[in-house]
Amino acid sequence: MEDNYLISGPISQKIISEIILRIGRHKDAGGNMLFLGQVRADENEGKRVKAIEYSAYTEMVNAEAEKIKRTIFSEFDDVKSVEIIHSTGVVSTGEISLLVLVCSGHRQQAMQACSKTVELIKATLPVWKKEIYEDDSHTWS
Amino acid sequence: MEDNYLISGPISQKIISEIILRIGRHKDAGGNMLFLGQVRADENEGKRVKAIEYSAYTEMVNAEAEKIKRTIFSEFDDVKSVEIIHSTGVVSTGEISLLVLVCSGHRQQAMQACSKTVELIKATLPVWKKEIYEDDSHTWS
Amino acid sequence: MEVKVLFFGVLAEVSGTSIKHYENVRSLADLKLKIQDDFPEMFHYNFRFSVNNTITDDEHVLKAGDEIALLPPFAGG
Amino acid sequence: MEVKVLFFGVLAEVSGTSIKHYENVRSLADLKLKIQDDFPEMFHYNFRFSVNNTITDDEHVLKAGDEIALLPPFAGG
Numbered sequence: 108m109e110d111n112y113l114i115s116g117p118i119s120q121k122i123i124s125e126i127i128l129r130i131g132r133h134k135d136a137g138g139n140m141l142f143l144g145q146v147r148a149d150e151n152e153g154k155r156v157k158a159i160e161y162s163a164y165t166e167m168v169n170a171e172a173e174k175i176k177r178t179i180f181s182e183f184d185d186v187k188s189v190e191i192i193h194s195t196g197v198v199s200t201g202e203i204s205l206l207v208l209v210c211s212g213h214r215q216q217a218m219q220a221c222s223k224t225v226e227l228i229k230a231t232l233p234v235w236k237k238e239i240y241e242d243d244s245h246t247w248s
Numbered sequence: 249m250e251d252n253y254l255i256s257g258p259i260s261q262k263i264i265s266e267i268i269l270r271i272g273r274h275k276d277a278g279g280n281m282l283f284l285g286q287v288r289a290d291e292n293e294g295k296r297v298k299a300i301e302y303s304a305y306t307e308m309v310n311a312e313a314e315k316i317k318r319t320i321f322s323e324f325d326d327v328k329s330v331e332i333i334h335s336t337g338v339v340s341t342g343e344i345s346l347l348v349l350v351c352s353g354h355r356q357q358a359m360q361a362c363s364k365t366v367e368l369i370k371a372t373l374p375v376w377k378k379e380i381y382e383d384d385s386h387t388w389s
Numbered sequence: 390m391e392v393k394v395l396f397f398g399v400l401a402e403v404s405g406t407s408i409k410h411y412e413n414v415r416s417l418a419d420l421k422l423k424i425q426d427d428f429p430e431m432f433h434y435n436f437r438f439s440v441n442n443t444i445t446d447d448e449h450v451l452k453a454g455d456e457i458a459l460l461p462p463f464a465g466g
Numbered sequence: 467m468e469v470k471v472l473f474f475g476v477l478a479e480v481s482g483t484s485i486k487h488y489e490n491v492r493s494l495a496d497l498k499l500k501i502q503d504d505f506p507e508m509f510h511y512n513f514r515f516s517v518n519n520t521i522t523d524d525e526h527v528l529k530a531g532d533e534i535a536l537l538p539p540f541a542g543g
Contacts (some may be wrong), residue, residue, distance in 0.1 A: 201272045
């Protein structure tokens with residue numbers, strides 16, 4: 108495990124920019140897909156979400172994220188790199204909590220692989236969220 | 249036509265950052281998909297591409313890009329915004345020449361709509377490319 | 390009556406021209422013949438016509454001030 | 467023999483605990499009974515077990531030093 112996939116707090120513009128710069132490392136990556144998951148100001152039984160507090164099982168997240176990357180590389184031979192970053196702790200509405208970047212030779216595999224990576228993250232990363240409402244009450248989801 | 253969809257030269261990190269900041273305007277946009285098309289160092293009959301020179305029919309690009317946005321909004325009711333930027337002029341290998349950002353409530357439509365936008369761009373935007381090789385010869389494609 | 394004709398991509402290169410005005414052309418078919426006289430080499434390439442930003446066919450009747458473009462296959466992205 | 471048990475998400479909240487050590491547990495089934503004694507309210511929630519980062523079932527035989535986690539449904543993204 109070379110990477111750490113978790114970051115404390117929202118994924119800032121600065122981090123996003125740093126990640127995007129990595130596209131240029133792959134001179135053969137014509138198609139690059141970036142997914143940014145933002146905390147939505149959802150309403151739940153008349154109460155509006157103001158933030159989500161994420162918690163995670165760090166070791167297992169790292170192991171599962173490595174597994175996701177291996178799956179993607181084995182299924183998509185045109186993919187050059189996969190980056191995954193997930194927030195822990197409090198992320199307010201309008202802030203980014205999940206980043207996935209797939210660099211690929213051509214666009215088709217970039218799109219399919221990015222989409223599959225996000226689905227695998229939702230299904231297999233041990234991350235939990237506590238939705239915090241404007242009145243400071245919360246629910247787990 | 250409110251927007252200009254063409255930009256002279258590569259799409260810089262600064263422009264990408266400015267576009268990404270627009271995600272935060274949509275507090276209900278949970279799923280956001282950014283496609284970045286990069287000029288690849290392809291090899292063609294033993295010669296390596298060093299840059300692409302794009303030319304475009306500006307008025308028609310703007311009209312067709314507006315049409316693409318209308319198509320996406322009519323097919324994907326969860327989509328909040330669609331941004332399209334294409335380079336004109338010389339873009340070197342490792343630089344970005346196409347940006348598409350789709351902000352959507354949820355990830356599924358963000359992914360489908362982003363993918364469809366890129367396909368429509370390839371099919372309907374009047375843009376041409378001259379591949380320039382390391383020996384300064386070129387071909388049109 | 391006069392129309393404006395734009396040449397794009399490889400067609401601008403082979404003709405050495407990006408804009409040219411033509412007179413007395415009633416239809417795209419008429420215009421095509423005149424362009425073929427001026428730039429016969431252009432017709433080795435595959436292209437379509439647009440009139441005022443809309444792709445159209447040979448039967449299209451032209452009017453003064455129309456903007457016609459010769460469009461090689463698109464290659465954006 | 468001792469194992470380490472981690473509680474996540476809503477389970478950490480309802481138990482007021484995030485780590486607890488248990489002794490003399492031979493299998494996950496054994497451990498489950500002990501946890502149920504300590505935190506009966508936890509069993510109103512849906513969760514799975516992992517042993518050393520791998521999701522597993524009740525039959526799993528435990529060994530000293532194993533790290534067990536109680537995992538509510540994942541909700542990343």
